[in-house]
Amino acid sequence: MDQMVNPDHPLRKAFEGKRVLVTGDTGFKGSWLCLWLAKMGAQVMGYALPVERADDHFALLGLDGIIEHVDGNILDAAALNAAFERFQPEVLFHLAAQPLVRFSYAEPKLTFDTNIAGSVNVLEAVRLSHSLKAVVYVTSDKCYRNNEWIWGYRENDELGGHDPYSASKAAAELVFSSYQDSYFHARANFGAATVRAGNVIGGGDWALDRIVPDAVRALRAGLPIEVRNPHSTRPWQHVLEPLSGYLTTAARLLDEPKRFAGAWNFGPDTTSVRTVGELATMIxxxxxxGAVRIAEQEHAVHEARLLHLNCDKAHQLMGWRPKWTADRAVAETIAWYHGVHHGHDPLEISTKQILAYMES
Incomplete structure (x- = not known):
């Protein structure tokens, strides 16, 4: 299959032929991003831990045959620096992380080590690199101190975190800000930005304690979908939405590195916010x-009930806006799982969804 992005599309023009390094390429968002970059003609290297499951998106795509992949841990500074030195990237997307809130309660040290110390190693590699022109450093909407407000958090709101995951992402933002002020602002022809996105859904995610993969596992087994917090709201969006924001950020940094440096939110509009219970019913x-059942919880850990991002900055200064409604996001996500479950080619489905998104 040789389907490629339209050569006249602005994002393809920005990335075609560019050397792009993606940390965390074996992860859910990282694998989608690498496929998208490859379909735009970029030279892509991924650096990440080995893929965990045979049915992960990276493995199902055969992505190691499409891009160059290096097995590595961002906590291994020597191996990370060697990858930078060999590949000489022009663009970096840093996605490698411990990404799960509930897992962070069980493994707080691993979470802090990976999301803070690992990110320091990445920023040190950036500081020492002479080839890089643009860096997109991915954190999370959970980097904000959550006051359970009904309005969206803006990029200049207070950082914080109740759980280890959220605190690690807030700390990662502070680390980035220090490197930005100390090293990156004065660097010529170079721009770096942090990007913060809400809960994403899409095909190929099999992580534990996430509503969509948990739901699909239940549906495949003929069991009801168990929902922990049916009234909690999240800014649900298809994985391609924030990735389009990350790509747009990198493209803008390549053109005007100082103007587009800083922090950026990427999330759906308020009409696409749904409760967890509503999302399960849509699935x-x-x-x-299938059916939905409210799960009984003993000794439940704290999870945010209300969280939404204000994306006016990206709308007005970057021209970025979400394309797919919540209904479309759920439809595309379940179509992916349903198609793969019935024997269709995951690479073909994923590629068609990327092309459809770019044309919408």
Missing amino acids: VGEWGS
Whole structure:
């Protein structure tokens, strides 16, 4: 299959032929980003831990045959620096992380080590690199101190975190800010930005304690979908939405590195916010069968109930806006899982969804 992005598309023009390094390429968002970059003609290297499951998106795509992949841990500074030195990237997307809130309660040290110390190693490699022109450093919407406000958090709101994951992401933002002020602002022809996105859904995610993969596992087994916090709201969006924001940020940094440096939010508009219970019901509807059950919890850990991003900065200064509604995001996500479940080619489905997104 040789489907490629339209050569006249601005993002393809920005990345075609560029050497792009992606940390965390074996992860859910990283694998989608690498496929998208490859379909735009970029030379892509991924650096990450080995893929965990045979049915992860990276493995199902055969992505190690499409891009260059290096098995490595961002906590291994020597190996990370060697990858930078050999590949000489022009653009970096840093996605490698411990990404799960509930897991962070069980493994707080691993979470802090990976998301803070690992990010320091990445920023040190950036500081020492002479080839880089643009850096997109991915954190999370959970980097904000969550006051359970009904309005969205802006890029200049207070950072913080109740759980180890959220605190690690807030700390990673502070680390980035220090490097930005100490080293990057004065660097000629170079721009760096942090990007913060809400909860993403999409095909190929099998992480534990995430509503969509948990739901699909239940539906495949003929079991009801168990929902922990049915009334909690999240800014649900298809994985391609924030990735389009990350790509747009990098493209803008390549053109005007100082103007587009800093922090950026990428999330859906308020009409796409849904409760966890509503999302589960939508998933059942798209799958065509199943049921939703409220799970009883003993000794439940704290999880945010209300969280939303204000993306006016990206709308007004970058021209970025979400394309797919919550209904479309759920439909595309479940179509991916349903198609793969019935034997269709994951690479073809993923590629068609990327092209459809770019044309919408």
